[in-house]
Amino acid sequence: MNQWLYESAWLVPILPCFASLVAGGGLLVLRKATRSLREWHRAYLMGSLATSMVLSFLLAQGQLGGSGPYRWAMDWIVAGHLRLQIGYLVDPLSAMMLVLITTVGLVVMAYSHKYMAYDQGYVRFFTYLSLFTASMLGLVLSPNLVQVYVFWELVGMCSYLLIGFWPNRVGAAKACQKAFITNRIGDLGLLLGILGLYWTTGSLEFGEIAERLARLLSSQSLDLLFPTICCLLLLLGPFAKSAQVPLHVWLPDAMEGPTPISALIHAATMVAAGVFLIARICPIFQQLNVVMETMAWVGALTSVLGASIALTQTDLKKGLAYSTMSQLGYMVMAMGVGSYEAGLFHLVTHAYSKALLFLGAGSVIHGMEPVVGWDPAKSQNMLLMGGLRKFMPITATTFLLGTLSICGFPPLACFWSKDAILAGAWAAHPILWAIAWATAGMTGLYMLRIYLLTFEGRFRAGFLLPHQNQQKVKPREDIGMTACLLILAFPTAFIGWTNTPWFHLGSTPSPSLIAFGSMAVSSVGIALLGGCVAVLGYQRATLALSGLSKQWPQLYRASYNRWHIDEIYDKSWVRANQILAEGASALDSWWIDGVANGAGIIGLVSGQANKAWQRGNLTYYAFSMSIALVSLLATVNFSTAP
Numbered sequence: 001m002n003q004w005l006y007e008s009a010w011l012v013p014i015l016p017c018f019a020s021l022v023a024g025g026g027l028l029v030l031r032k033a034t035r036s037l038r039e040w041h042r043a044y045l046m047g048s049l050a051t052s053m054v055l056s057f058l059l060a061q062g063q064l065g066g067s068g069p070y071r072w073a074m075d076w077i078v079a080g081h082l083r084l085q086i087g088y089l090v091d092p093l094s095a096m097m098l099v100l101i102t103t104v105g106l107v108v109m110a111y112s113h114k115y116m117a118y119d120q121g122y123v124r125f126f127t128y129l130s131l132f133t134a135s136m137l138g139l140v141l142s143p144n145l146v147q148v149y150v151f152w153e154l155v156g157m158c159s160y161l162l163i164g165f166w167p168n169r170v171g172a173a174k175a176c177q178k179a180f181i182t183n184r185i186g187d188l189g190l191l192l193g194i195l196g197l198y199w200t201t202g203s204l205e206f207g208e209i210a211e212r213l214a215r216l217l218s219s220q221s222l223d224l225l226f227p228t229i230c231c232l233l234l235l236l237g238p239f240a241k242s243a244q245v246p247l248h249v250w251l252p253d254a255m256e257g258p259t260p261i262s263a264l265i266h267a268a269t270m271v272a273a274g275v276f277l278i279a280r281i282c283p284i285f286q287q288l289n290v291v292m293e294t295m296a297w298v299g300a301l302t303s304v305l306g307a308s309i310a311l312t313q314t315d316l317k318k319g320l321a322y323s324t325m326s327q328l329g330y331m332v333m334a335m336g337v338g339s340y341e342a343g344l345f346h347l348v349t350h351a352y353s354k355a356l357l358f359l360g361a362g363s364v365i366h367g368m369e370p371v372v373g374w375d376p377a378k379s380q381n382m383l384l385m386g387g388l389r390k391f392m393p394i395t396a397t398t399f400l401l402g403t404l405s406i407c408g409f410p411p412l413a414c415f416w417s418k419d420a421i422l423a424g425a426w427a428a429h430p431i432l433w434a435i436a437w438a439t440a441g442m443t444g445l446y447m448l449r450i451y452l453l454t455f456e457g458r459f460r461a462g463f464l465l466p467h468q469n470q471q472k473v474k475p476r477e478d479i480g481m482t483a484c485l486l487i488l489a490f491p492t493a494f495i496g497w498t499n500t501p502w503f504h505l506g507s508t509p510s511p512s513l514i515a516f517g518s519m520a521v522s523s524v525g526i527a528l529l530g531g532c533v534a535v536l537g538y539q540r541a542t543l544a545l546s547g548l549s550k551q552w553p554q555l556y557r558a559s560y561n562r563w564h565i566d567e568i569y570d571k572s573w574v575r576a577n578q579i580l581a582e583g584a585s586a587l588d589s590w591w592i593d594g595v596a597n598g599a600g601i602i603g604l605v606s607g608q609a610n611k612a613w614q615r616g617n618l619t620y621y622a623f624s625m626s627i628a629l630v631s632l633l634a635t636v637n638f639s640t641a642p
Contacts, residue, residue, distance in 0.1 A: 002062050006070040009059060009090050012052045012098060013141060017134035019048035023127040038122050045130045046109050052137065053102035060095040071143055084204070089143035093344070097140040097276055100348055103491075104268040104355050105133040107484050111359055112260045114480040115366060125165060125258070132158035136269050140276060144204045145194045148277065152190065152237065155270055156183050162265060163257040171376075175253040182250040186240020193234025197284070200227055210283035217287060224288065231284065231291045238274030242328045244302045249566050251325055255317040256376075259362030262317055267324055267354035272347050275331045279340055286338070296336025296428070300435045303329030305563070307442035311449070312560040316361050316380045319450050323406060324354055326439060327414075330421050333432060339424030345499050346417035352495060353405040353414055356488040360399035363485065364454060367392055367475040371461050378461075382450065387459035392477040396455040398485040403451045405492050407444045407527045410520070413496035420499075423519045440523050444530030452538040 023041045026034035034041065073087030109129060116125050135158055139151035164176030198204055200222065201212040216222035236247070243251040254266055265271070278285070278295070285291045306326030313319040327350045334343030365379045367388070372378035389396035405412035408419065418440065425433040459475075558564060 002067050005055070005058055005062060006067075006090055007072070008055065009070070009088055009141065010072075012055050012059075012102075013134045013137035015048040015052050015134075016045070016130045016137070019045045020127050020130035020134060023123060023130070027124060027127065034123055041123050042109075042113060042126055045126050046106065049102060049106050049109065049130065049133060052133075053099075053106055056095070056098035056102045059090055060099050063090070063092045063095040073143055081202070084146055085144060086147055087143050088141040090141070093276070093279060094140045096344070096348065097272075098137060100272075100351055101133060101136050101140070101269050104351060104488075105129070105264060107355070107487055108260045108264040108359070111263075111362070111481055111484040112258075114478050115260055115362055116258065121165065125162075128158060128161050128165070129260075129264070132162065132265065132270075136273065139273060144206065145197070145209075145281075146204050148280075149187075149191065149194060152241075152273070152277075153187065155273060156180065156187065156241075159183075159254075159265055159270055162261045163254045165257055165261070169256060171253075172256040175250075175256040179250040179254050182247055183240045186236045186238075186247055189233040189236025189240075190238075193230045193232075193237070196226070196230030196233065200230065206281055207283070209281075210287070213284060214287055224290075228288050228290050231288055232294060234281075235278075235291065235295065238277050238332075239298065240274070241277075242271050242274030242332065243325045244274070244298050244329065244332055245305060246565075248302060248306070248325055249562075249569060252318045252321045252562070255315070255321050259317065259358060259365060262321070263355045263358035263362070266321060267358050268351035271324060271328055272331075272351060275328065275335065275343060275347050278332065278335045279344055282335065282340055285335075292336050292338070294336070296333050296432055299329045299331070299333030299336055300432050301329070302326070303333065303439045304435055304442070305329075307439045307446060309559055309562050310446040311442060312556060314381055314383050316364065316382050316385075316450065316454060317358070318380075319382070319446065320354070320357055320361060323357075323443070323447065324350075326443065327354070327406070330418065330436065330439075333436065334421045334424055337424050337428035337432065339421060339428075341499075342417060342420035342424050346414065346421055349413035349417045349496055350406070352488055352491040353402045353412075356398060356402040356485060356492050357406070359481070359485055359488065360395050360402065363392065363395040363477055363481045364388060364399075364475075366481065367395070367477050368461065371475060382453040384461040385454045385459070386457040387455070388475055389455040391459075391475040392455075394482040395477050395485060398482075398489045399455065400451055401489055402492055403447045407447050407531060408440055408523055409527060410524065411496065413492050413494070415520075415524075416496035416500055419520045419523050422523050426519065437523065437526055441526035441530040444527035445534045446530075448531045448534035449538055452534060456539055 023034065023045060026041070069089065069091035071087065071089045073085040075083065076086045077084040109126065112125065112129065116122050119125065132155065135151050135154035139148060139155060142148040142151060160176045160180045163179055164172050166172045194204070197209055197213075200216070201209045203209050203212060213222075213227060217224070217227075238244070240247040240250075251266060251271070255262055257265075285295070303326045306322045306324075306329060310319050310322035310326065313322060327346070331343045331346050331350075334340070334346065361380075364385070365376075368379045368385065372384060378384055401412070405414045408415045422433060422436055422440070425436050561567070
């Protein structure tokens with residue numbers, strides 16, 4: 001049974017890929033017929049992903065049962081010493097990611113049926129979703145760096161298509177371009193790093209690269225500098241994909257895409273691809289201390305930067321986006337200090353919790369539209385919300401559950417993983433622990449602030465309606481959407497119990513369990529402090545946090561404007577590239593085009609002039625020859641005269 005199952009693992013990415021090709025081909029060839037059969041296409045696409053999900057669970061069960069890794073590969077390109085293979089690798093890491101991607105993807109598809117019901121691009125949206133999911137599944141099953149890079153680019157392409165799904169929105173068009181360009185910077189570094197490691201070790205296989213690099217370093221036949229540079233370049237890819245400083249600027253703007261995309265791509269799957277790749281090639285990074293230190297400090301800086309910006313955001317989705325950026329920083333920091341299991345555990349717990357929050361935000365936005373219209377500046381503005389709990393009780397309850405989980409309150413999912421990261425940071429570097437601990441306090445503050453501004457207090461958008469409609473038009477929640485929220489609430493509440501400190505321990509507490517308990521007290525304490533500040537400031541107005549913008553206006557504006565990092569980028573390399581492009585365009589228009597057009601004009605004029613003599617008349621030819629002969633004789637006589 002296991003042998004058949006592992007031999008069929010290639011079907012996991014192929015099924016949604018084939019389904020997306022069928023639907024996409026229908027849109028290209030039979031557009032009207034495909035649109036008219038939208039329900040059939042949705043069922044087919046969801047059925048393909050559901051089949052992949054079942055296979056993923058079976059593969060994960062086999063890995064948990066101790067079946068051992070399974071690798072299948074075939075030669076793709078063989079030329080001299082170059083040998084490239086394609087295939088798949090099933091191990092505990094890939095099995096975990098398969099389950100995560102397929103479960104969240106299927107819930108998002110079910111949710112999107114209601115959210116995108118009235119959109120003209122309904123089938124196109126589901127086609128993109130299926131293609132993206134297939135690309136992510138192919139990425140996590142890849143057995144070597146070449147195949148990783150191929151699927152890495154496919155994931156980036158799908159992200160571009162989904163962020164810019166509504167191209168008529170100026171913000172969406174700019175956001176997808178920003179995401180594409182920023183990730184291309186990281187992908188260039190990834191490509192250079194892959195080529196450098198291949199030049200160094202002569203292999204593209206994960207295990208072979210690590211083994212050969214270790215052998216070269218131990219024999220001192222290779223200096224540390226070059227592999228360190230290669231690995232730092234390679235890290236640019238995960239840093240861009242997982243929105244780490246300084247390549248984080250694309251993630252908040254990507255919220256211009258449909259909300260289900262934010263839940264699938266920017267909370268649960270694509271942004272986690274960077275963390276996955278780091279975990280996959282960790283045996284390579286472990287041999288280079290500079291690389292590990294870089295990961296740890298970049299992750300710590302990203303976590304505190306994202307949290308500090310989330311404190312002042314008024315857009316619901318952007319507040320959650322900066323929360324995602326901060327939590328991804330936790331994961332990368334955990335990888336940098338060597339706590340790979342804790343980082344991957346937080347990847348899973350955060351994915352379900354943040355997917356729940358983003359889909360809850362979509363339910364809120366959908367419910368606000370009858371009141372404020374379809375303008376995202378109003379439907380996503382938390383300052384126009386408030387009091388939604390009485391109109392949307394299921395959304396409010398599940399959103400609160402996800403909020404408390406992200407804050408790290410026990411016994412919810414993220415509590416276990418976040419405290420494991422803090423314990424690893426404390427053992428590796430107390431300063432990193434202090435940064436992560438302070439970030440946990442800010443997380444409690446900004447997450448409870450988001451919940452309170454959205455669901456508690458009074459409803460603040462009623463003034464936008466005519467007076468006679470203020471009692472009639474109210475926010476509402478959709479039962480189809482809330483069903484998906486309830487499904488995600490289950491793993492948010494209970495999945496953390498699969499990896500508690502005593503999961504494999506006996507009845508006697510171990511030192512690690514005692515350390516975990518002491519760490520939990522400090523982390524929960526700081527999170528409670530941040531939550532209490534949020535409740536006092538935004539629920540009871542005791543601390544008058546709204547006055548902080550007046551008390552420290554420059555600090556408030558700096559946080560609200562993302563610490564002006566985007567402006568610095570715009571005024572430096574973005575503007576410089578624009579000037580360079582404009583100069584190149586002017587050079588092309590004035591000089592290159594001028595030379596080309598001038599050559600064409602000269603050819604045209606000379607041709608027309610020559611045409612007058614080339615009439616096929618012997619008289620003209622004889623006259624021309626006579627003139628040429630006389631001119632030649634005159635020149636010779638003049639030059640030979642004494």
